[in-house]
Amino acid sequence: MQQDWKNLLPADFAENARVWVYQSNRPFSEKEHKEIEEQLYHFYSQWQSHGEPVKGWAGILFNRFIVMMADETDTHVSGCSTDSSVRIIKSLERQYSINLFDRMSITFLVKDQAEMLPFQQIQYAIDKGYINADTLVFNNIVNTKQELLEKWLVPLHDSWMASRVKTTA
Template sequence: MYVPFEQLPPYSRIWVYQINRPLAPEEEAEMNQRLQDFVTEWSSHGRDLQASFSIKEHHFLFLATNEQVASASGCSIDKSVAFLRQLEQEFNVQLFDRTKLAFREQDQVRTVPMSEVKALVTAGALSPDSLYFDTLVPTVGELQNQWPKPAKDTWLARYFQSQ
């Protein structure tokens, strides 16, 4: 059962997928339609999930469920992954590459290979206050209140401890 993203309770579980390139407006519109169709039919063990989606910054896809209505099971999560793999094929994007990290740079999203983070910190190109799009955010509420957040407040803090 589809619910507008803004109407999901803050404790709703969220999955964040970083898109490897910005979506063009027409691609985003088509992907939004495909996502709406998917979440409308998404279920877990025969129970409809109260689910939603959002695409933000042309770079991030969010799927979310209100787990107080029905919890996503392994099978329903597998369905979502299969659906997202289809989107990857159709739109020629990558959604599951965790080797690139995204930061806000002025009004743009900048992706950085994880292997370069230490060097960028050393060079001063990334600071503790650099805004990081943490794909590990667990709930809609944390997404709304703390995203992006300073790198020093995420798992990236370890890169700034020796400075």
Template sequence: MSFSPQSRVWVYQSDRKFTSTEENQIIDKLAVFTNQWKAHGNELLATAEIRYGYFIILVVDETQANVTGCSIDSSVRLIKEIEQEYHVDLFNRFNMAYKVNDDVKVTNKEDFETLVNIKQITPDTIVFNNMVLTLEDLNQKWEVPFKNSWHSTVFAHLL
């Protein structure tokens, strides 16, 4: 399946890494959901994946049919079900994700701030911008150096 670069994207970050068993089960749930996801009776061209064991990513190509409030609500219900079933937090926007070498780490805002303060997170540390809105942005602006991210604005006083 080929998706437009302007496809809409939603990124949900877990507060812990999924086990491989959990990841496989969640991918199956996401596949069932995206294969039947509709907006006002129109099938949506959608896909979902898990990256790095932490990030659930939903993609909808609106060239076929536009996402509606009801269809977004149904995806949020699914994500909330996954949260409850696997005892994870997927909606806490104060959890920050970053890379150490190629290993993803997730921490709360306060601990992230401490890591910036003690220079364990540097201007070149890769951080994740989960606020990307399109597939193009996901591919180009999701994993960025701290110095080029919104994080650097929030934590600028520590640099």
């Protein structure tokens, strides 16, 4: 599963295409997944910046993350067009009673499943053996397609959290 997600990204987008990752506080049901992807498609197929079409894409990865991407090769994404993307995300939050802006929870890939933990419980999870230094963590602060491909899923020991937790006895 962890390698398949890369094939879902648009291959024709520049490596420096801008990326936004929104993490849901819970997995989506099959029905929600389909409905959300339809709404995202409707949004990005009509996305504009100062009247010019934005080459955009959005999708759901690992049944928990909404990833938006804008290739600015031809059209720069303005503040107003970025605001419009945030509006659709906030609308999805209201419609589906989800939280997509919680930055205090961290998601790990455990047995090919995206599992979320509150930041304050990570050390406990390490101490109990639920996760370890090699467990993959989702780095949702990636900014480009290249970073998404190379730095979104990294082992805990290579992540920004490495200095904040103790992974060895």
